[in-house]
Amino acid sequence: xxxxxxxxxxxxxxxxxxxxxxxxxxxxxxxxxxxxxxxxxxxxxxxxxxxxxxxxxxxxxxxxxxxxxxxxxxxxxxxxxxxxxxxxxxxxxxxxxxxxxxxxxxxxxxxxx
Amino acid sequence: xxxxxxxxxxxxxxxxxxxxxxxxxxxxxxxxxxxxxxxxxxxxxxxxxxxxxxxxxxxxxxxxxxxxxxxxxxxxxxxxxxxxxxxxxxxxxxxxxxxxxxxxxxxxxxxxxxxxxx
Numbered sequence: 664x665x666x667x668x669x670x671x672x673x674x675x676x677x678x679x680x681x682x683x684x685x686x687x688x689x690x691x692x693x694x695x696x697x698x699x700x701x702x703x704x705x706x707x708x709x710x711x712x713x714x715x716x717x718x719x720x721x722x723x724x725x726x727x728x729x730x731x732x733x734x735x736x737x738x739x740x741x742x743x744x745x746x747x748x749x750x751x752x753x754x755x756x757x758x759x760x761x762x763x764x765x766x767x768x769x770x771x772x773x774x775x776x
Numbered sequence: 777x778x779x780x781x782x783x784x785x786x787x788x789x790x791x792x793x794x795x796x797x798x799x800x801x802x803x804x805x806x807x808x809x810x811x812x813x814x815x816x817x818x819x820x821x822x823x824x825x826x827x828x829x830x831x832x833x834x835x836x837x838x839x840x841x842x843x844x845x846x847x848x849x850x851x852x853x854x855x856x857x858x859x860x861x862x863x864x865x866x867x868x869x870x871x872x873x874x875x876x877x878x879x880x881x882x883x884x885x886x887x888x889x890x891x892x893x894x
Contacts, residue, residue: 696881705780705867705884706821719881754821762871762880765811767821 667692667757668737669768676775682742682749684771688757692764694718695738697730700752700770712738745775778803780868780885788891789858796843797853797888799868807873810851811882812842815865824866827851829873858892865889 668687676682688695694713698706699722711719712732723730727745732738742749755768779802789795801810812824827835827842835842843852851870855862865887872879 694880698882698884703886705886706869706882708881708883711881722881752819756821756882758880765823765882767813767823769820772819 667755667766667768669753669755669771671771672769673772674774676745676773678746678775679744682745682773682775684740684742684753684755684773685737686740686755686757686768687737688755689764689766692757692759692766694758694760694762695732696756696758697738697740698754698756700754702751706754709740742773745773747775749773750775778805778808778870778872778883780870780883782868782885782888784888785886786889786891788893789855791860791892791894792857794854794856795858795890797855797866797868797890799851799853799885801849801851801868801870803870803872805872805874805879809871809873810842810844811869811871812840812851812853813867813869814862815867815887817864821867825853855890860892860894863890863892 696711697709700706708722710723710730727743729741752770754770781800808829810827814822825837825840827844839856841854867887869882869884
């Protein structure tokens with residue numbers, strides 16, 4: 664399967680814990696995007712990364728959220744000290760050069776209890 | 777800034793009939809792309825169809841067609857011969873077409889829940 668791989672599919676965390684969401688882009692893609700979908704809402708852009716660089720983080724909350732896309736390995740979206748309002752579906756997408764060929768992963772459903 | 781408006785929270789259609797899902801947009805970009813995605817109850821985002829702002833013809837992909845009216849800033853999705861498996865959320869989205877940075881992110885509408893009745 665050469666698609667965008669996200670894991671885990673479902674993640675349950677207690678308030679105050681850390682959540683780590685992983686995304687491996689489609690083969691040949693070097694651009695990764697994270698989106699958040701709150702219940703009953705469309706997807707909202709969070710951050711755009713290329714290898715080792717954050718290109719646009721205009722949609723990231725200023726505190727507790729961070730993202731990276733290291734030279735080796737998957738992109739990671741980290742949420743520290745999770746709160747109930749962080750419960751959402753988090754989607755990763757990847758594109759090739761030029762930003763086209765958008766392909767989404769299956770998402771990670773985060774539930775904070 | 778870009779904005780997508782989907783005014784129909786929910787739509788119903790009889791199996792085998794056609795249905796139109798509305799999408800209007802607003803952007804200051806001279807060139808842009810418009811997308812439709814389907815999200816079934818299983819949650820994944822499935823790409824359906826794409827329209828570039830300078831494309832001369834309306835896009836079509838099988839039973840999906842995009843009714844693009846640039847002057848009205850609308851990009852409605854038409855699904856012909858609806859099937860039970862078409863029941864899902866449908867999202868309209870757009871991005872700028874110029875190269876570089878923030879143009880690559882997608883802006884989504886709130887979606888329309890389509891229910892196909894047997």
